[in-house]
Amino acid sequence: MKFRLLFLSLLLGSAAARLPAAETDVQQLQTQIQELQASMEKTRREQEQQIAELNRKLAALIAANPAPAPAAAPTAPPSPDAQKQLEQQLAAELTPPAGATAAAAEPAPALPPAAVATGAHAGSSYMNLSYGATMFAGSSSEADPSAQLELGDHDPQKRGFSLRNAEIAIDGAVDPYFKGFANIVLKLDKNGETSVELEESFAQTTALPGNLQVKAGQYFAAFGRQNVQHPHTWAFVDQPLILGRTFGPDGLRSLGAQLSWLAPTPFYTEAFLSVMDGQGSTAFSFRNPGEPDTAGVNRYAGRATLDRTLGSAADLLYVPRLASSFELSDTQTLLAGVSAAFGPNNTGPHERTEIYGVDLFWKWKPANAAQGFPFVTWQTEALWRQFSAGADPSAPTPLPAATIRDSGAYTQIVWGFHPRWNAGLRADYVDGNDATTPPDDPYRGLRYRFSPEITFLPSEFSKLRLQYNYDHGDNFGTAHSVWMQLEFGLGAHAAHQY
Secondary structure, X not given: OHHHHHHHHHHHHHHHHHOOOOOOOHHHHHHHHHHHHHHHHHHHHHHHXXXXXXXXXXXXXXXXXXXXXXXXXXXXOOOHHHHHHHHHHHHHHHOOOOOOOHHHHOOOOOOOHHHHXXXXXXXXXXXXXXXXXXXXXXXXXXXXXXXXXXXXXXXXXXXEEEEEEEEXXXXXXOOOOEEEEEEEEEEEOOOOOEXXXXXXXXXXXOOOOOOEEEEEEEEEOOOOOOOOOOHHHOOOOOOOHHHXXXXXXXXXXXXXXXXXXXXXXXXXXXXXXXXXXXXXXXXXXXXXXXXXXXXXXXXXXXXXXXXXXXXXXXXXXXXXXXXXXXXXXXXXXXXXXXXXXXXXXXXXXXXEEEEEEEEEEEEEOOOOOEOOEOEEEEEEEEEEXXXXXXXXXXXXXXXXXXXXXXXXXXXXXXXXEEXXXXXXXXXXXXXXXXOOOOOOOOOOOXXXXXXXXXXXXXXXXXXXXXXXXXXXXXXXXXXXXXXXXXXEEEEOOOOOOO
Protein backbone atom coordinates (compact mmCIF):
# COMPACT_ATOMS: atom_id res chain seq x y z
CA MET A 1 0.00 0.00 0.00
CA LYS A 2 2.88 2.34 0.77
CA PHE A 3 4.24 1.82 -2.71
CA ARG A 4 0.83 2.48 -4.23
CA LEU A 5 0.42 5.66 -2.17
CA LEU A 6 3.91 6.84 -3.13
CA PHE A 7 3.25 6.13 -6.81
CA LEU A 8 -0.11 7.92 -6.67
CA SER A 9 1.49 10.95 -4.96
CA LEU A 10 4.20 11.15 -7.61
CA LEU A 11 1.63 10.78 -10.38
CA LEU A 12 -0.62 13.51 -8.99
CA GLY A 13 2.36 15.78 -8.37
CA SER A 14 3.54 15.34 -11.93
CA ALA A 15 0.06 16.06 -13.31
CA ALA A 16 -0.32 19.14 -11.10
CA ALA A 17 3.03 20.47 -12.27
CA ARG A 18 1.86 20.27 -15.85
CA LEU A 19 -1.42 22.09 -15.28
CA PRO A 20 -1.32 25.82 -15.94
CA ALA A 21 -2.67 28.04 -13.19
CA ALA A 22 -4.63 31.16 -13.92
CA GLU A 23 -3.41 31.27 -17.53
CA THR A 24 -5.19 28.11 -18.69
CA ASP A 25 -7.21 28.71 -21.85
CA VAL A 26 -10.71 27.31 -21.47
CA GLN A 27 -11.05 26.51 -25.14
CA GLN A 28 -7.73 24.67 -25.22
CA LEU A 29 -8.56 22.68 -22.10
CA GLN A 30 -11.95 21.74 -23.50
CA THR A 31 -10.41 20.72 -26.83
CA GLN A 32 -7.73 18.62 -25.10
CA ILE A 33 -10.38 16.97 -22.94
CA GLN A 34 -12.55 16.31 -25.97
CA GLU A 35 -9.64 14.79 -27.91
CA LEU A 36 -8.91 12.45 -25.00
CA GLN A 37 -12.62 11.75 -24.64
CA ALA A 38 -12.91 10.45 -28.19
CA SER A 39 -10.02 8.04 -27.62
CA MET A 40 -11.18 7.00 -24.15
CA GLU A 41 -14.75 6.44 -25.36
CA LYS A 42 -13.59 4.02 -28.02
CA THR A 43 -11.37 2.12 -25.53
CA ARG A 44 -14.15 2.05 -22.92
CA ARG A 45 -16.69 0.61 -25.33
CA GLU A 46 -14.25 -2.05 -26.54
CA GLN A 47 -13.53 -3.08 -22.93
CA GLU A 48 -17.23 -3.16 -22.10
CA GLN A 49 -17.83 -5.39 -25.11
CA GLN A 50 -15.07 -7.78 -23.95
CA ILE A 51 -16.42 -7.85 -20.38
CA ALA A 52 -19.95 -8.54 -21.61
CA GLU A 53 -18.69 -11.40 -23.80
CA LEU A 54 -16.72 -12.93 -20.91
CA ASN A 55 -19.76 -12.65 -18.63
CA ARG A 56 -21.88 -14.46 -21.21
CA LYS A 57 -19.30 -17.25 -21.49
CA LEU A 58 -19.08 -17.53 -17.69
CA ALA A 59 -22.87 -17.72 -17.34
CA ALA A 60 -23.05 -20.40 -20.04
CA LEU A 61 -20.27 -22.40 -18.39
CA ILE A 62 -21.95 -22.27 -14.97
CA ALA A 63 -25.29 -23.28 -16.45
CA ALA A 64 -23.73 -26.22 -18.29
CA ASN A 65 -21.71 -27.46 -15.30
CA PRO A 66 -23.66 -26.93 -12.11
CA ALA A 67 -21.71 -27.99 -9.05
CA PRO A 68 -23.02 -28.46 -5.53
CA ALA A 69 -21.68 -26.08 -3.00
CA PRO A 70 -18.97 -27.80 -0.90
CA ALA A 71 -19.57 -28.18 2.78
CA ALA A 72 -17.88 -25.51 4.74
CA ALA A 73 -14.82 -26.87 6.47
CA PRO A 74 -14.17 -25.73 10.02
CA THR A 75 -11.62 -22.99 10.11
CA ALA A 76 -8.82 -23.47 12.58
CA PRO A 77 -7.96 -20.39 14.63
CA PRO A 78 -4.63 -18.84 13.72
CA SER A 79 -1.67 -19.56 15.93
CA PRO A 80 -0.51 -16.77 18.26
CA ASP A 81 2.68 -16.29 16.21
CA ALA A 82 0.76 -16.06 12.93
CA GLN A 83 -1.79 -13.64 14.42
CA LYS A 84 0.98 -11.41 15.72
CA GLN A 85 2.69 -11.44 12.34
CA LEU A 86 -0.55 -10.43 10.59
CA GLU A 87 -1.13 -7.59 13.05
CA GLN A 88 2.39 -6.25 12.44
CA GLN A 89 1.93 -6.43 8.67
CA LEU A 90 -1.43 -4.62 8.87
CA ALA A 91 0.03 -1.91 11.09
CA ALA A 92 2.88 -1.38 8.65
CA GLU A 93 0.43 -1.04 5.73
CA LEU A 94 -1.71 1.48 7.61
CA THR A 95 1.19 3.62 8.83
CA PRO A 96 1.00 7.00 7.03
CA PRO A 97 4.04 8.23 5.12
CA ALA A 98 6.37 10.81 6.64
CA GLY A 99 4.90 14.30 6.55
CA ALA A 100 1.30 13.14 6.60
CA THR A 101 -1.08 15.13 8.76
CA ALA A 102 -2.36 13.83 12.05
CA ALA A 103 -5.88 13.82 10.72
CA ALA A 104 -4.85 11.55 7.86
CA ALA A 105 -3.27 9.12 10.35
CA GLU A 106 -6.46 8.70 12.37
CA PRO A 107 -8.38 5.52 11.52
CA ALA A 108 -11.82 6.00 10.01
CA PRO A 109 -14.71 5.12 12.31
CA ALA A 110 -16.42 1.82 11.63
CA LEU A 111 -19.67 2.07 9.67
CA PRO A 112 -22.75 0.01 10.34
CA PRO A 113 -23.80 -2.39 7.54
CA ALA A 114 -26.63 -0.07 6.41
CA ALA A 115 -24.25 2.84 6.02
CA VAL A 116 -21.79 0.70 4.08
CA ALA A 117 -24.54 -0.32 1.65
CA THR A 118 -25.61 3.31 1.18
CA GLY A 119 -22.05 4.38 0.54
CA ALA A 120 -21.56 1.70 -2.07
CA HIS A 121 -24.66 2.89 -3.91
CA ALA A 122 -23.53 6.52 -3.72
CA GLY A 123 -20.10 5.51 -4.99
CA SER A 124 -21.63 4.44 -8.30
CA SER A 125 -23.32 7.80 -8.88
CA TYR A 126 -22.37 11.47 -8.75
CA MET A 127 -23.76 14.84 -9.78
CA ASN A 128 -22.12 18.04 -11.02
CA LEU A 129 -23.91 21.37 -10.89
CA SER A 130 -22.66 24.40 -12.80
CA TYR A 131 -23.83 27.82 -13.88
CA GLY A 132 -22.68 30.01 -16.75
CA ALA A 133 -23.84 33.28 -18.26
CA THR A 134 -23.19 35.03 -21.57
CA MET A 135 -23.86 38.77 -21.84
CA PHE A 136 -23.46 41.27 -24.69
CA ALA A 137 -22.97 44.98 -25.06
CA GLY A 138 -22.82 46.74 -28.41
CA SER A 139 -24.56 48.54 -31.20
CA SER A 140 -25.67 48.14 -34.80
CA SER A 141 -26.58 50.36 -37.71
CA GLU A 142 -29.96 48.55 -37.66
CA ALA A 143 -32.32 49.95 -35.03
CA ASP A 144 -33.60 46.45 -34.21
CA PRO A 145 -30.85 43.88 -34.87
CA SER A 146 -33.16 40.98 -33.96
CA ALA A 147 -35.56 41.77 -36.83
CA GLN A 148 -33.24 40.84 -39.72
CA LEU A 149 -29.61 40.52 -38.55
CA GLU A 150 -29.36 38.46 -35.36
CA LEU A 151 -31.98 35.74 -35.75
CA GLY A 152 -30.47 33.22 -33.33
CA ASP A 153 -32.07 32.76 -29.93
CA HIS A 154 -28.69 33.24 -28.18
CA ASP A 155 -27.46 36.09 -30.41
CA PRO A 156 -27.25 39.73 -29.26
CA GLN A 157 -30.83 40.99 -29.43
CA LYS A 158 -30.68 44.78 -29.28
CA ARG A 159 -28.50 47.84 -29.04
CA GLY A 160 -27.06 48.31 -25.59
CA PHE A 161 -27.05 45.27 -23.31
CA SER A 162 -28.43 41.75 -23.81
CA LEU A 163 -28.41 38.61 -21.69
CA ARG A 164 -29.52 35.71 -23.87
CA ASN A 165 -28.00 32.68 -22.16
CA ALA A 166 -27.83 32.01 -18.44
CA GLU A 167 -27.37 28.27 -18.17
CA ILE A 168 -27.80 25.88 -15.25
CA ALA A 169 -26.24 22.53 -16.18
CA ILE A 170 -26.58 19.28 -14.24
CA ASP A 171 -24.72 16.14 -15.20
CA GLY A 172 -23.69 12.94 -13.51
CA ALA A 173 -23.81 9.17 -13.27
CA VAL A 174 -27.25 7.75 -12.47
CA ASP A 175 -26.01 4.22 -11.76
CA PRO A 176 -23.67 1.73 -13.48
CA TYR A 177 -25.97 1.70 -16.52
CA PHE A 178 -26.89 5.36 -17.21
CA LYS A 179 -25.52 8.86 -16.98
CA GLY A 180 -27.75 11.93 -17.21
CA PHE A 181 -27.61 15.56 -18.30
CA ALA A 182 -29.99 18.48 -17.94
CA ASN A 183 -29.62 22.03 -19.17
CA ILE A 184 -31.96 24.81 -18.03
CA VAL A 185 -31.60 28.17 -19.80
CA LEU A 186 -32.86 31.55 -18.64
CA LYS A 187 -33.04 34.54 -21.02
CA LEU A 188 -34.00 38.20 -20.86
CA ASP A 189 -36.03 39.64 -23.73
CA LYS A 190 -35.87 43.21 -25.04
CA ASN A 191 -38.02 44.44 -22.15
CA GLY A 192 -36.03 42.63 -19.47
CA GLU A 193 -38.67 39.93 -18.99
CA THR A 194 -37.32 36.49 -18.06
CA SER A 195 -38.13 33.32 -19.97
CA VAL A 196 -37.07 29.80 -19.00
CA GLU A 197 -36.67 26.72 -21.18
CA LEU A 198 -35.61 23.15 -20.60
CA GLU A 199 -33.04 23.06 -23.37
CA GLU A 200 -31.82 19.50 -22.84
CA SER A 201 -32.68 16.64 -20.48
CA PHE A 202 -31.57 13.15 -21.42
CA ALA A 203 -30.19 9.86 -20.16
CA GLN A 204 -27.38 8.02 -21.89
CA THR A 205 -26.35 4.39 -21.53
CA THR A 206 -22.85 3.45 -20.38
CA ALA A 207 -22.72 -0.36 -20.52
CA LEU A 208 -24.26 -1.63 -23.76
CA PRO A 209 -22.38 -4.35 -25.66
CA GLY A 210 -21.29 -4.14 -29.28
CA ASN A 211 -19.91 -0.57 -29.04
CA LEU A 212 -23.50 0.69 -28.91
CA GLN A 213 -24.89 3.64 -26.96
CA VAL A 214 -28.42 4.99 -26.59
CA LYS A 215 -29.48 8.51 -25.65
CA ALA A 216 -33.10 9.32 -24.83
CA GLY A 217 -34.88 12.53 -23.85
CA GLN A 218 -34.74 16.13 -25.08
CA TYR A 219 -31.44 16.82 -26.82
CA PHE A 220 -29.72 18.55 -29.72
CA ALA A 221 -29.67 16.34 -32.81
CA ALA A 222 -26.26 15.10 -33.93
CA PHE A 223 -26.22 17.11 -37.16
CA GLY A 224 -22.92 18.72 -38.15
CA ARG A 225 -20.59 20.32 -35.64
CA GLN A 226 -22.13 23.43 -34.15
CA ASN A 227 -25.75 22.29 -33.70
CA VAL A 228 -24.76 20.10 -30.73
CA GLN A 229 -22.62 22.83 -29.11
CA HIS A 230 -23.84 25.15 -26.37
CA PRO A 231 -23.19 28.89 -26.87
CA HIS A 232 -20.34 29.04 -24.36
CA THR A 233 -18.29 26.75 -26.64
CA TRP A 234 -18.86 28.81 -29.80
CA ALA A 235 -15.84 30.50 -31.35
CA PHE A 236 -17.94 33.55 -32.35
CA VAL A 237 -20.65 35.69 -30.76
CA ASP A 238 -23.56 34.54 -32.94
CA GLN A 239 -24.70 31.45 -34.81
CA PRO A 240 -23.85 30.96 -38.51
CA LEU A 241 -26.46 32.16 -40.99
CA ILE A 242 -27.07 28.80 -42.68
CA LEU A 243 -27.84 27.14 -39.34
CA GLY A 244 -30.42 29.82 -38.61
CA ARG A 245 -31.97 29.40 -42.06
CA THR A 246 -32.35 25.62 -41.77
CA PHE A 247 -32.69 24.98 -38.00
CA GLY A 248 -34.19 28.26 -36.81
CA PRO A 249 -33.33 30.33 -33.74
CA ASP A 250 -32.99 27.40 -31.29
CA GLY A 251 -31.08 24.82 -33.31
CA LEU A 252 -32.43 21.38 -34.15
CA ARG A 253 -33.50 19.65 -30.93
CA SER A 254 -36.51 17.62 -29.88
CA LEU A 255 -37.70 14.71 -27.77
CA GLY A 256 -36.53 11.37 -29.05
CA ALA A 257 -33.93 8.63 -28.89
CA GLN A 258 -30.53 8.28 -30.52
CA LEU A 259 -28.59 5.10 -31.24
CA SER A 260 -24.86 5.41 -31.90
CA TRP A 261 -22.29 2.80 -32.87
CA LEU A 262 -18.54 3.16 -32.53
CA ALA A 263 -17.08 1.22 -35.45
CA PRO A 264 -14.09 -1.08 -34.76
CA THR A 265 -11.78 0.85 -37.09
CA PRO A 266 -8.16 1.94 -36.44
CA PHE A 267 -9.37 5.54 -36.50
CA TYR A 268 -12.40 7.08 -34.80
CA THR A 269 -15.60 6.39 -36.75
CA GLU A 270 -19.06 6.69 -35.24
CA ALA A 271 -22.53 6.37 -36.77
CA PHE A 272 -25.63 8.01 -35.27
CA LEU A 273 -29.34 7.69 -35.88
CA SER A 274 -31.87 9.86 -34.05
CA VAL A 275 -35.60 9.22 -34.17
CA MET A 276 -37.29 12.35 -32.84
CA ASP A 277 -40.73 13.78 -32.26
CA GLY A 278 -39.91 16.69 -34.58
CA GLN A 279 -42.67 18.95 -33.23
CA GLY A 280 -42.48 22.56 -32.07
CA SER A 281 -40.38 25.62 -32.79
CA THR A 282 -37.14 23.74 -32.03
CA ALA A 283 -37.96 21.54 -35.05
CA PHE A 284 -38.02 24.68 -37.19
CA SER A 285 -38.15 23.08 -40.67
CA PHE A 286 -40.44 20.23 -39.66
CA ARG A 287 -43.65 20.07 -37.57
CA ASN A 288 -43.26 23.69 -36.54
CA PRO A 289 -46.54 25.54 -35.82
CA GLY A 290 -44.92 28.82 -36.92
CA GLU A 291 -45.68 32.27 -35.54
CA PRO A 292 -49.12 33.91 -35.12
CA ASP A 293 -50.02 36.73 -37.49
CA THR A 294 -52.06 39.81 -36.58
CA ALA A 295 -55.24 37.72 -36.74
CA GLY A 296 -53.77 35.04 -34.46
CA VAL A 297 -53.31 32.45 -37.23
CA ASN A 298 -50.09 30.45 -36.97
CA ARG A 299 -48.06 30.68 -40.17
CA TYR A 300 -44.76 29.41 -41.56
CA ALA A 301 -43.39 30.86 -44.83
CA GLY A 302 -46.67 32.81 -44.99
CA ARG A 303 -48.80 29.68 -44.98
CA ALA A 304 -51.29 28.69 -42.28
CA THR A 305 -50.02 25.58 -40.51
CA LEU A 306 -51.86 22.40 -39.64
CA ASP A 307 -51.68 20.45 -36.41
CA ARG A 308 -50.21 17.27 -37.89
CA THR A 309 -50.39 14.50 -35.32
CA LEU A 310 -48.34 11.33 -35.45
CA GLY A 311 -50.13 8.72 -37.51
CA SER A 312 -47.26 6.37 -38.30
CA ALA A 313 -43.49 6.02 -38.13
CA ALA A 314 -43.27 8.08 -41.33
CA ASP A 315 -44.42 11.14 -39.35
CA LEU A 316 -41.33 11.11 -37.11
CA LEU A 317 -38.11 13.04 -37.72
CA TYR A 318 -35.04 10.96 -38.65
CA VAL A 319 -31.49 12.35 -38.28
CA PRO A 320 -28.62 10.08 -39.42
CA ARG A 321 -24.94 11.07 -39.16
CA LEU A 322 -21.54 9.52 -39.85
CA ALA A 323 -18.32 11.10 -38.51
CA SER A 324 -14.65 10.07 -38.65
CA SER A 325 -11.46 11.55 -37.22
CA PHE A 326 -7.95 11.10 -38.66
CA GLU A 327 -4.49 11.91 -37.33
CA LEU A 328 -2.85 13.49 -40.37
CA SER A 329 0.43 13.89 -38.48
CA ASP A 330 1.72 14.36 -34.95
CA THR A 331 0.52 17.95 -35.10
CA GLN A 332 -2.61 17.81 -37.30
CA THR A 333 -6.06 16.27 -36.83
CA LEU A 334 -8.98 16.19 -39.27
CA LEU A 335 -12.60 15.36 -38.44
CA ALA A 336 -15.15 14.94 -41.25
CA GLY A 337 -18.88 14.25 -41.10
CA VAL A 338 -22.02 13.91 -43.18
CA SER A 339 -25.54 14.42 -41.80
CA ALA A 340 -29.15 14.48 -42.92
CA ALA A 341 -32.64 15.12 -41.52
CA PHE A 342 -35.96 13.92 -42.96
CA GLY A 343 -39.48 14.55 -41.72
CA PRO A 344 -42.90 16.10 -42.29
CA ASN A 345 -43.73 19.81 -42.01
CA ASN A 346 -46.96 21.54 -41.01
CA THR A 347 -47.76 23.52 -44.16
CA GLY A 348 -49.90 20.70 -45.58
CA PRO A 349 -51.16 17.20 -44.83
CA HIS A 350 -48.48 15.51 -46.96
CA GLU A 351 -45.66 18.05 -47.07
CA ARG A 352 -42.11 17.03 -46.11
CA THR A 353 -38.64 18.51 -45.55
CA GLU A 354 -35.16 17.22 -46.34
CA ILE A 355 -31.88 18.71 -45.05
CA TYR A 356 -28.36 17.52 -45.92
CA GLY A 357 -25.02 18.67 -44.56
CA VAL A 358 -21.26 18.09 -44.66
CA ASP A 359 -18.75 19.38 -42.11
CA LEU A 360 -14.97 19.53 -41.64
CA PHE A 361 -12.80 20.42 -38.67
CA TRP A 362 -9.00 20.67 -38.86
CA LYS A 363 -6.59 21.52 -36.08
CA TRP A 364 -2.87 22.18 -35.96
CA LYS A 365 -0.92 22.37 -32.72
CA PRO A 366 2.87 21.92 -32.51
CA ALA A 367 4.34 19.28 -30.24
CA ASN A 368 6.13 21.92 -28.15
CA ALA A 369 2.98 24.02 -27.55
CA ALA A 370 2.99 25.79 -24.18
CA GLN A 371 -0.39 25.95 -22.39
CA GLY A 372 -2.00 24.82 -25.66
CA PHE A 373 -0.57 27.70 -27.70
CA PRO A 374 0.00 28.34 -30.52
CA PHE A 375 -2.74 26.57 -32.47
CA VAL A 376 -4.84 26.99 -35.59
CA THR A 377 -8.33 25.52 -36.16
CA TRP A 378 -10.45 25.58 -39.27
CA GLN A 379 -14.13 24.64 -39.27
CA THR A 380 -16.65 24.69 -42.07
CA GLU A 381 -20.16 23.40 -42.72
CA ALA A 382 -22.32 23.39 -45.84
CA LEU A 383 -26.07 22.65 -45.75
CA TRP A 384 -28.84 22.25 -48.30
CA ARG A 385 -32.59 22.24 -47.56
CA GLN A 386 -35.63 21.31 -49.62
CA PHE A 387 -38.93 22.36 -48.01
CA SER A 388 -42.18 21.30 -49.67
CA ALA A 389 -44.69 24.06 -48.81
CA GLY A 390 -48.40 23.56 -49.24
CA ALA A 391 -50.80 25.98 -50.93
CA ASP A 392 -52.73 28.56 -48.90
CA PRO A 393 -55.42 30.33 -50.98
CA SER A 394 -56.81 31.94 -47.81
CA ALA A 395 -53.60 33.86 -47.02
CA PRO A 396 -53.77 37.69 -47.25
CA THR A 397 -51.89 37.24 -50.51
CA PRO A 398 -52.88 33.77 -51.82
CA LEU A 399 -49.86 31.46 -51.86
CA PRO A 400 -49.51 28.47 -54.21
CA ALA A 401 -47.77 25.20 -53.37
CA ALA A 402 -44.02 25.61 -53.74
CA THR A 403 -40.70 23.87 -53.14
CA ILE A 404 -38.50 26.16 -51.06
CA ARG A 405 -34.79 25.49 -51.52
CA ASP A 406 -31.97 26.95 -49.47
CA SER A 407 -28.24 26.36 -49.46
CA GLY A 408 -25.30 27.97 -47.77
CA ALA A 409 -22.10 27.53 -45.82
CA TYR A 410 -19.83 29.12 -43.31
CA THR A 411 -16.11 28.78 -42.86
CA GLN A 412 -14.12 30.01 -39.89
CA ILE A 413 -10.50 30.02 -38.82
CA VAL A 414 -9.22 30.67 -35.28
CA TRP A 415 -5.57 31.36 -34.46
CA GLY A 416 -4.35 31.01 -30.89
CA PHE A 417 -1.36 33.30 -31.18
CA HIS A 418 -0.47 33.78 -27.50
CA PRO A 419 -1.51 32.16 -24.20
CA ARG A 420 -5.02 33.40 -23.33
CA TRP A 421 -5.38 35.20 -26.68
CA ASN A 422 -6.89 34.08 -29.97
CA ALA A 423 -8.24 35.78 -33.07
CA GLY A 424 -10.68 34.51 -35.66
CA LEU A 425 -12.42 35.26 -38.95
CA ARG A 426 -15.71 33.77 -40.17
CA ALA A 427 -17.39 34.12 -43.56
CA ASP A 428 -21.11 33.24 -44.00
CA TYR A 429 -23.18 32.80 -47.13
CA VAL A 430 -26.80 31.67 -47.60
CA ASP A 431 -29.23 31.93 -50.50
CA GLY A 432 -32.48 30.40 -51.72
CA ASN A 433 -34.70 30.09 -54.75
CA ASP A 434 -37.48 32.53 -55.62
CA ALA A 435 -40.30 30.45 -54.16
CA THR A 436 -43.40 32.46 -53.31
CA THR A 437 -43.24 33.70 -49.70
CA PRO A 438 -44.08 36.99 -47.97
CA PRO A 439 -41.66 39.72 -49.09
CA ASP A 440 -40.60 40.56 -45.51
CA ASP A 441 -39.69 36.96 -44.53
CA PRO A 442 -36.27 37.30 -42.81
CA TYR A 443 -35.43 33.68 -43.72
CA ARG A 444 -35.48 34.27 -47.47
CA GLY A 445 -33.15 35.90 -49.98
CA LEU A 446 -29.41 36.24 -50.36
CA ARG A 447 -27.31 37.04 -47.27
CA TYR A 448 -23.60 37.12 -46.49
CA ARG A 449 -21.55 38.20 -43.48
CA PHE A 450 -17.90 38.72 -42.54
CA SER A 451 -17.00 38.56 -38.85
CA PRO A 452 -13.51 39.19 -37.42
CA GLU A 453 -13.14 38.67 -33.67
CA ILE A 454 -10.52 38.70 -30.92
CA THR A 455 -10.87 36.83 -27.64
CA PHE A 456 -9.08 37.19 -24.29
CA LEU A 457 -9.45 34.57 -21.56
CA PRO A 458 -8.45 35.89 -18.12
CA SER A 459 -8.79 32.31 -16.83
CA GLU A 460 -10.51 29.04 -17.69
CA PHE A 461 -13.70 30.41 -16.08
CA SER A 462 -14.14 33.69 -17.96
CA LYS A 463 -13.99 35.10 -21.47
CA LEU A 464 -14.00 38.52 -23.14
CA ARG A 465 -14.65 38.77 -26.88
CA LEU A 466 -14.91 41.68 -29.34
CA GLN A 467 -16.52 41.02 -32.74
CA TYR A 468 -17.43 43.14 -35.75
CA ASN A 469 -20.08 42.03 -38.28
CA TYR A 470 -20.37 43.28 -41.83
CA ASP A 471 -23.81 42.12 -43.04
CA HIS A 472 -25.45 42.35 -46.43
CA GLY A 473 -28.87 41.00 -47.34
CA ASP A 474 -31.57 41.42 -49.95
CA ASN A 475 -34.08 42.40 -47.26
CA PHE A 476 -32.06 45.10 -45.44
CA GLY A 477 -29.10 46.18 -47.57
CA THR A 478 -25.82 46.64 -45.69
CA ALA A 479 -25.43 46.78 -41.91
CA HIS A 480 -22.55 47.14 -39.45
CA SER A 481 -22.51 45.83 -35.88
CA VAL A 482 -20.00 45.69 -33.02
CA TRP A 483 -20.51 43.35 -30.06
CA MET A 484 -18.61 42.87 -26.83
CA GLN A 485 -19.21 39.52 -25.12
CA LEU A 486 -18.60 38.68 -21.45
CA GLU A 487 -18.87 35.11 -20.31
CA PHE A 488 -18.24 33.48 -16.95
CA GLY A 489 -18.81 30.04 -15.45
CA LEU A 490 -19.21 28.61 -11.95
CA GLY A 491 -18.78 24.98 -11.02
CA ALA A 492 -17.62 21.88 -12.85
CA HIS A 493 -19.18 21.76 -16.29
CA ALA A 494 -19.20 18.46 -18.18
CA ALA A 495 -16.79 18.11 -21.08
CA HIS A 496 -18.33 18.59 -24.50
CA GLN A 497 -18.15 16.28 -27.47
CA TYR A 498 -15.01 16.64 -29.58
